[in-house]
Amino acid sequence: MITRETAVAVVGGGPGGYEAALVAAQLGADVTVVEKHGVGGAAVLTDCVPSKALIATADQRADLDVAVRLGVSLGSSERSPTEGALVEARAINERILGLAAAQSRDIRTSLEQAGVKVLDGAGRLAGPGLVRAETATGGQVDLTADVVLLATGATPRVLPTAVPDGERILTWQQIYALQELPGHLVVIGSGVTGAELAQAFLGLGSAVTLVSSRERVLPGEDADAATLIEDVFRERGMQVLSRSRAQGVERSADGVRVTLTDGRTVSGTHALLAVGSLPQTSGIGLQDVGVELSGSGHIVVDRVSRTSVPGIYAAGDCTGVLPLASVAAMQGRIAMWHALGDAVAPLNVRGVAANIFTDPEIATVGMSQQMADELADVQCVALPLARNPRAKMQGITAGFVKLFCRTGYGTVLGGVVVAPKASELIFPVALAVQNRLSVDAVASTITVYPSLSGSIAEAARQLHQSE
Numbered sequence: 001m002i003t004r005e006t007a008v009a010v011v012g013g014g015p016g017g018y019e020a021a022l023v024a025a026q027l028g029a030d031v032t033v034v035e036k037h038g039v040g041g042a043a044v045l046t047d048c049v050p051s052k053a054l055i056a057t058a059d060q061r062a063d064l065d066v067a068v069r070l071g072v073s074l075g076s077s078e079r080s081p082t083e084g085a086l087v088e089a090r091a092i093n094e095r096i097l098g099l100a101a102a103q104s105r106d107i108r109t110s111l112e113q114a115g116v117k118v119l120d121g122a123g124r125l126a127g128p129g130l131v132r133a134e135t136a137t138g139g140q141v142d143l144t145a146d147v148v149l150l151a152t153g154a155t156p157r158v159l160p161t162a163v164p165d166g167e168r169i170l171t172w173q174q175i176y177a178l179q180e181l182p183g184h185l186v187v188i189g190s191g192v193t194g195a196e197l198a199q200a201f202l203g204l205g206s207a208v209t210l211v212s213s214r215e216r217v218l219p220g221e222d223a224d225a226a227t228l229i230e231d232v233f234r235e236r237g238m239q240v241l242s243r244s245r246a247q248g249v250e251r252s253a254d255g256v257r258v259t260l261t262d263g264r265t266v267s268g269t270h271a272l273l274a275v276g277s278l279p280q281t282s283g284i285g286l287q288d289v290g291v292e293l294s295g296s297g298h299i300v301v302d303r304v305s306r307t308s309v310p311g312i313y314a315a316g317d318c319t320g321v322l323p324l325a326s327v328a329a330m331q332g333r334i335a336m337w338h339a340l341g342d343a344v345a346p347l348n349v350r351g352v353a354a355n356i357f358t359d360p361e362i363a364t365v366g367m368s369q370q371m372a373d374e375l376a377d378v379q380c381v382a383l384p385l386a387r388n389p390r391a392k393m394q395g396i397t398a399g400f401v402k403l404f405c406r407t408g409y410g411t412v413l414g415g416v417v418v419a420p421k422a423s424e425l426i427f428p429v430a431l432a433v434q435n436r437l438s439v440d441a442v443a444s445t446i447t448v449y450p451s452l453s454g455s456i457a458e459a460a461r462q463l464h465q466s467e
Contacts, residue, residue, distance in 0.1 A: 006030065006340065009131040009143045011123035011284065012151035014041025015325040016315030018107055020149045020332030025114040027340045032143055033116055034123030034133045040104040042153050043325045046173040049103055053096045054176075055196060055357045058203030061085050062359060066395045087204050089181040097176055125150075125285030129311060132285075147311055147339040150291075150299060151332060152284060154277040154317035161248030162188070162273055168256050169249050169271050172197060182206045184268040186258050188246045190217040192356050194274030195229065198238060199358050208238045209266055211258065213245040218356065222369050222416045224382065224400070225362045229418075232359070232398055241266070249273075279318045296320060303346030305335035313339060321347070324354060351434030355423040360399045363426035366414025366433040367404045377407040381462045383455050385419055390450040396420060401455040403429070403439065405463045410438040412460075419452055428456055439463040 008024040010017045013035030024031045038045050064085060111118055121135035123143075131143040156171040158164055166174045172193050183206065187198040190212035202208045210217065210233065217233065217240065218226040233240055245261045255269040279298045286293060292300045292308035298320030305313045313335035316328030330347060337344035353365040372378040385391040385399035399419040405412050415429035432442050442460035447453050 006147070007143070007145045008032070008147045008149070008336070008339075009123070009145035010034065010149045010151060011125075011131060012041060012149075012153060012316070012318075013039040013107075013118070014043050014151055014153050014316055014328065016153075016328035016332035017041065017149065017151035018111060018332075019329040020151065020313075020315060020336045021111055021116045022114055023333045023336040024147075024340060025111075025116050027336065027342055029147075029336075029340060031116045032119060032145075033111065034119045034121055034131065034143075036120070036122040036136070038101075038104050039108040039111065039118060040100075041151075042155075042173070043328075044103050044107065045100050046176070048325055049100045050096045050176055051172065051193075051196060051200070052357055053099060054092070055200045055203075055359075057092055057096075058200040059359060061087065061205070062203045069395045085205070087181050089204075090179050092204075093176045093178060124283065125289050125291075125312075128289055128309070145311075147313065147336075149305075149332060149335050150284070150286075150307075150312065150314040150318060151316045151328070152280040152318045154279050154323070156273065157276040157278050158273055159246070159248070159275065162246065162271070164273060165251070168251055168269070169273070171273050175272065178270075182268070182270040184209070184255070184270075186211065186249075186256065186266050186268040186271045187274060188249070188258065188271060189274035189276070190214065190240075191220065191274065191276065192218065194272075195233075196357050197272060197274065199233065199236075202233070202236060202238050203359065207268075209268060210238055210240045211244050211246050211260070211266065212240060212242050215242055217242075218362070221356065221362060222364060222402070224369065224402070225364075225416055225418045228398060228400070229356075229358050229360075229362065246275075277317065277323070279320060281318050294320065301331070303334075303348075304338040304344060305331045305347070306338070311339075322349060322352060322354075324352065327352060348434075351430050353423075353426045353430040355426065357423070360396075360419050361417075361422035363417045363422035364415070365426055365430040366412075368414065369402070369404075369416070372404050372414075378404055378413065379407050379463055379465075380404050381459045383459050383462075385452065385455060388450070388452060388455045390452050390454070391419075393450065394420075396452075401425075401459050403456070403459045403463060405439045408465065410440055410463065410465050411436050412439055412442060415456075417456070421452075425452055425456065428453065439465075 006029045008029045008031045010033045121133045126132035133141045247261045256271040258266040299314040315331035356362040382402040402416040404414045412432035439460040
């Protein structure tokens with residue numbers, strides 16, 4: 001039985017850390033969270049919450065053009081209404097940082113109301129069962145813990161030839177300090193972060209050049225979805241430089257100059273580095289106590305978040321399992337359920353849905369097209385959203401729904417949704433994947449008419465397998 005004599009120390013107050021702390025407090029432990037930048041971590045303060053708020057702002061501006069297609073006149077019919085829309089970068093960023101700070105305060109309040117102590121400072125392992133916190137006021141606090149959870153997250157990767165200065169050469173954590181909208185933003189990296197922010201600034205009115213080292217943007221995603229998004233980028237005026245790798249970035253007289261490995265140069269007013277992230281696992285005492293790291297520097301954990309050292313757990317981006325806030329939170333919860341003796345099931349990523357907040361969004365869950373192509377007993381149906389009646393009403397022209405199922409059994413194995421608010425539409429597919437529902441079970445569930453979700457049911461009907 002857990003009592004208040006059971007001490008839990010959590011290093012890092014992001015989703016993995018604060019969710020773990022809430023569970024541990026609920027189970028009766030004495031819990032302390034050590035966080036140096038602010039409760040909520042990068043996910044709340046500099047990454048997920050701010051970036052999605054920025055994207056939501058860009059979406060509102062882009063909706064002006066959609067309104068015109070639907071017959072709503074917003075001014076001169078001779079030009080796009082977005083050309084006359086004023087974008088106040090300072091006001092936008094003040095709002096974004098304000099709501100991020102408010103979210104951080106709300107999480108801290110939840111922790112404190114649950115009885116969790118929050119220390120503002122940097123934590124590190126000082127020995128087995130010992131966490132040393134260097135507080136923000138310059139003091140030092142040693143925490144003796146029966147259970148330690150490491151949730152230190154990750155930090156933007158930078159290039160030695162492209163050193164961020166916070167003014168013209170930026171990481172994705174620095175863009176919210178801008179006082180003016182970039183006139184021409186050069187985005188280096190076409191993964192999730194690069195694609196999302198490139199389109200966000202394009203939607204706000206910046207000229208954007210996207211430097212992609214691969215054949216297409218979003219190389220790790222569904223090929224059909226990535227191709228569609230790249231087509232949308234180009235149609236809306238973004239310059240996409242495929243199979244182009246940045247060699248370096250330097251300041252010019254009035255902006256930046258990006259040099260590519262083939263000798264070409266791209267000039268802009270600002271450059272945004274989106275070339276991945278690195279786990280924050282150095283300098284926190286891991287080697288001193290024998291915590292195993294992977295070749296990439298991530299903490300090695302099993303499916304209940306245990307590290308190689310008894311009593312030490314880890315969660316979130318520092319583990320490299322899946323770089324999603326939702327997964328980090330579940331890793332943290334599982335760690336505490338396991339460590340404190342509650343009922344627990346190992347982490348199962350089969351039903352984990354992921355979303356890319358481009359316009360349209362890309363949501364995925366379960367089996368991918370690449371995996372399906374390698375198996376003989378998998379069927380797939382893809383339906384373009386342009387045929388959906390609700391999509392027609394809303395002026396949606398780009399997007400599709402794709403489902404995968406097991407031949408003979410009809411079990412839903414995965415799906416892809418490319419649509420506005422795909423992050424909401426993917427849930428019924430994730431529910432089917434997680435619970436091993438059949439396509440017939442999905443198809444026999446009545447959907448609202450008209451609705452975008454009707455295309456999910458229609459795809460399931462097309463996958464019906466008669467006996």
